[in-house]
Amino acid sequence: MTVRELDAAGIHDPALRAAYARCRTLNARHGKTYFLATRLLPVDRRPAVHALYGFARWADDIVDDLDSTATAGERARALLALEAQLAEGLRRDRATEPVIRALSDTVRRYGIDHRHFNDFLASMRSDLTVGGYASYEELGRYMHGSAAVIGLQMLPVLGTAGPREEAAPHAAALGVAFQLTNFLRDVGEDLDRGRLYLPTELLAAYGVDRERFEWSRRTGARDGRITDVLRAAASHNRAVYRDALPGIAMLAPVSRPCIRTAFVLYSGILDAIEADGYAVLHRRAVVPRRRRAVVALDGLVRAVAVRGVRRRRGAAGAGAYVSGPVRRRTADAAVPVREEAV
Structure with missing residues (x-):
């Protein structure tokens, strides 16, 4: 993590700075799309986003790492240990593990x-x-915890231009939209x-079952009915993106370029999946580098423009704030934290 980001965020304690730096490394290494978008945020917001991502990545690796030889029981115990460390960090501010320490600090700041x-x-x-879900309704209950709450965690960091509760459903x-895209991209x-x-009811609507998907994955053979399922899932995913889109305008101007960029890049994965003939059981679809660069440049131009307006107006007129500063009680956070929108 750059010294500039940490200084701007008012993070001065050496151990805490090292903890945030660890989270930034995780984001840069594993969350390339998110990391690219995060670079468009004002510097004082970036450490918090890295901390949120670092924690989510840690938990995800416990349950998902294909290279790990850990048994299901060992993964369950690791997850319980993580949960205990988080509870201790949030309750007593005594976390020693770097990712938990940075996350706990972010939670208190915002x-x-x-x-x-x-x-x-x-x-x-x-x-x-x-290992599977019968319906989109059932899958939605899972995704509330695995995806929807990620947007809700981010909202205080990004800030809102109006009442936060109005932006929350879109966040x-x-x-959820991002995770549905991940599900399609990573189905194999x-x-x-x-x-x-992919819900059982969706597969059944096109006359296939899970065993057919496993056969296709194992043999490399294609089945038009599987393609139809994946096309329908992508259509459902696009509808969720449409539900989320109005929320970008509800964020503070300084944060909007970041979220808009993530929105365009992630929804662009669906375009890449379609262009590749929905071959996700056999290879991962990726957004071309040139397209990523164009989107990132557009986001950068927007971010610079918003910050220029903000500087000209002065800090007091930079945008609407939902509430007053959240002030830390520890010596490390004497700086007020404003709730600026994306």
């Missing part, structure tokens, strides 16, 4: 609801025992983990 993390870990636990929908890898996030 007043993030602890329930979001409980819901998230509940969905992670279900991944250890649940939750965007988290998830099958290798013993999971299929």
Whole structure:
């Protein structure tokens, strides 16, 4: 993490700075799309986003790492240990593990609801025992904890231009949209983990079942009915993106370029999947580098323009703030935190 980001965020304690730096490394290494978008945020917001991502990535790796030889029981115990460390960090501010320490600090700085993390870990636990879902309704209950709460965690960091409760449903929908895209892109890898996030009712509507998907993954053979399922899933995913889109305008101007860029890049994965003939059981679809560069440049131009307006108006006129600053009680956070919108 750059010194500039940490200084701007008012993070001065050496151990805490190292903890945030660890989270940034995780984001840069594993969350390339998110990391690229995060670079468009004002520098003082970036450490918090890295901390949120770092924690989610850690939990996800416990349950999903295909290279790990850990048994299901060992993964369950690791998840319980993570949950205990998080509870201790949030309750007493005594976390020693770097990712938990950075996350706990972010939660206090921005007043993030602890329930979001409980819901998230509940969905992670279900991944250890649940390998499929009967309906979109059932899948939606899982995705509340695994995806919707990620958008809700981010909202206090990004800030809103109006009442936060109005933006919350759209933030939750965007988290779900991103995860549905992941499910489509990674359907083959998830099958290798013993999971299929396409509802049974969707498969049945096109006359296929899970065993047919596993056959296609194993043999490399194609089936037009599977393609139809994947096309329908992509259509459903696009509808969720449409539900999420109005929320971008509800964020503070300084954060909008970041979320707009993530929106365009992630929804662009669906375009890549379609262009590749829905061959996701056999290879991963990726957004071309040139397209990523064009989108990132557009986001950068927007971010620079918003910051220029903000500087000219002065800090007091930069945008609407939902509430007053959240002030830390520890010596490390004497700086007020404003709730600026994306």
